[in-house]
Each structure stands twice: as C-alpha cells, then as structure tokens.
Amino acid sequence: xxxxxxxxxxxxxxxxxxxxxxxxxxxxxxxxxxxxxxxxxxxxxxxxxxxxxxxxxxxxxxxxxxxxxxxxxxxxxxxxxxxxxxxxxxxxxxxxxxxxxxxxxxxxxxxxxxxxxxxxxxxxxxxxxxxxxxxxxxxxxxxxxxxxxxxxxxxxxxxxxxxxxxxxxxxxxxxxxxx
Numbered sequence: 001x002x003x004x005x006x007x008x009x010x011x012x013x014x015x016x017x018x019x020x021x022x023x024x025x026x027x028x029x030x031x032x033x034x035x036x037x038x039x040x041x042x043x044x045x046x047x048x049x050x051x052x053x054x055x056x057x058x059x060x061x062x063x064x065x066x067x068x069x070x071x072x073x074x075x076x077x078x079x080x081x082x083x084x085x086x087x088x089x090x091x092x093x094x095x096x097x098x099x100x101x102x103x104x105x106x107x108x109x110x111x112x113x114x115x116x117x118x119x120x121x122x123x124x125x126x127x128x129x130x131x132x133x134x135x136x137x138x139x140x141x142x143x144x145x146x147x148x149x150x151x152x153x154x155x156x157x158x159x160x161x162x163x164x165x166x167x168x169x170x171x172x173x174x175x176x177x178x179x
Contacts, residue, residue, distance in 0.1 A: 026080030026098070026099070026100045026101075026102065027080075028080075028098065028100055028141065028169060029100065029143070029169075030100065030142065030143020030144075030169055031142070031143070032130075032132075032135075032140065032141070032142035032143075033140050033141050033142065034134070034135035034136070034138050034139075034140040035135065035138045035139045035140050035141075035173075036138040037135070037138060040140075042137070042138040042139070043137070043138060043139030043172065043173050043174040044092070044137055044138075044139075044174060045092045045093050045137055045138075045139045045172060045173075045174055046091055046092045046093070046137070047133065047136065047137060048091070049090050049091035049092045049093040050093055050117060050118070050132065050133055050139075050172055051118055051133070052087075052090055052091065052093070053085070053087050053090050053093050053095045053117055053172070054114040054115075054117040054118035054133075055114070056086075056087045056090075057085065057087065057095075057110045057111075057113045057114040057117070058110070058111060058114040058121060060086065060110045061109060061110035061111040061114065064110070066157065067157060067161075069109055069110060069111075069152060070107045070108065070109055070110070070152075070158075070163075071085070071097060071107070071108055071109075071110055071113055071168070072105075072106070072107045072163065073097065073099040073105075073106040073107070073167070073168055074105055075102065075103060075104060075105045076099070076102050079099070079102050080098065080099055080100060080102055081098070081099045081102075082096050082097070082098040082099075082171070083096065083097050083098075084096055085097055085113065085170075090175060091175070092174060092175055093139075093172055093173075093174070093175055094172075094173050094174065094175040094176070095117070095170065095171070095172055096170070096171040096173065097113065097144075097168055097169070097170055097171075098141075098168070098169045098170075098171060099167060099168060100143075100167055100168070100169055101164075101166065101167025104164050104166065104167045105161070105162050105163045105164065106163065106164060106165075106166060106167035106168050107158070107161065107163035107164070107165065108144050108146050108165050108166075108168055109146065109147070109150060109152060109153075111147070111150070112144050112145065112146050112147055112165075113144055113168075113170060115131065115145075115147070116131060116132060116142055116143070116144045116145065116170045117131060117132045117133060117170060117172065118131055118132075118133045119131035119133060119134075132170060132172050135172070139171070139172040139173050139174065140171070140172055141169050141170065141171040141172070142169060142170060143166075143168070143169050143170075144168045144169065144170055146165030146166070148165065153165055
C-alpha cells in the first residue's frame with residue numbers, strides 16, 4: 001500500500017513538473033551562437049563557401065514565384081526537424097534549417113535565409129558582422145528574422161496558409177567529407 005501511494009505521488013510529481021515547468025522544445029533558441037566562441041566546436045568553414053550558400057538562396061528567391069519563394073517547415077508536434085538547405089556543391093559548408101517551434105507552421109522567404117547568413121545582398125560591415133558571416137570560419141547558428149515589410153508576407157496566399165514568419169534557425173556547419 002505504501003509503495004502504491006509513493007508511486008502515485010511520484011507520477012503526479014513528474015506530471016506536474018512537466019506542466020508547471022515546461023522545457024524548451026528543441027533545446028536551441030534564435031540567439032546567435034558562433035561555434036568555437038560562445039558554444040560548440042569551430043567548424044573550420046571557408047568564408048567564400050558561406051557567401052556562396054547565401055548567394056544560391058538569394059538566387060532561388062529571385063528566380064521563383066509565389067509560394068516557391070518561401071522555405072517552409074510544417075507543424076510537427078515534438079519534431080524539431082533539421083533539414084539541409086537546397087544548396088549543392090557548397091564546398092566546406094553544409095547549411096541547415098532547424099525548426100525550433102514545432103507547434104508552428106513556419107515559413108520564411110529564401111531572401112531572409114540568405115540575409116541571416118551574410119547580412120544581405122549589399123550588407124554593411126555591421127550587418128555582415130551581425131549575421132552568421134560574422135562568425136568567420138567557425139560557423140554558427142541563429143534565428144531567421146523575417147523582413148516583414150516585404151509585401152509577400154502580406155499576400156492573401158501567405159495569410160491564408162496559417163504560416164508564421166518565425167521559429168526557424170540557420171546553422172552553418174562543416175560539410176561531411178566527400179568519399
């Protein structure tokens with residue numbers, strides 16, 4: 001009887017703790033982290049490859065129409081999915097997008113992904129420093145900030161999709177060695 005009572009109390013305590021003290025779903029936030037400096041291990045990436053990734057994402061944005069201008073991470077409860085961005089032959093770089101808000105249907109423009117990486121097509125030195133490019137050869141991760149003044153975020157198609165321009169981080173890591 002005593003063991004049953006203790007078991008019930010323990011289960012209640014665990015249940016209460018998970019509701020009262022929720023943990024971060026995915027363990028990572030939108031805060032900028034430069035690997036080897038303020039978290040993680042340096043990735044030793046080539047900065048030309050980092051710039052190439054941003055340029056390819058910007059090319060995708062410039063050459064697609066409508067919904068194809070957006071990178072989407074669908075709602076998937078409990079799944080903090082991490083996906084390689086559609087950039088081939090990026091040398092030392094593997095660019096990843098991670099969904100840090102799995103309860104949200106997240107969708108951002110490819111242009112916004114590129115800006116998180118290099119600060120923008122015509123980035124000032126300060127904008128480049130504040131982007132992942134500013135992590136240098138270390139690589140890093142940070143949240144994608146949507147440019148909400150872009151009219152594509154205000155189209156009926158985007159609004160009706162239920163998507164939100166948030167909940168995605170970009171990671172610049174070392175690409176696996178080719179065999």
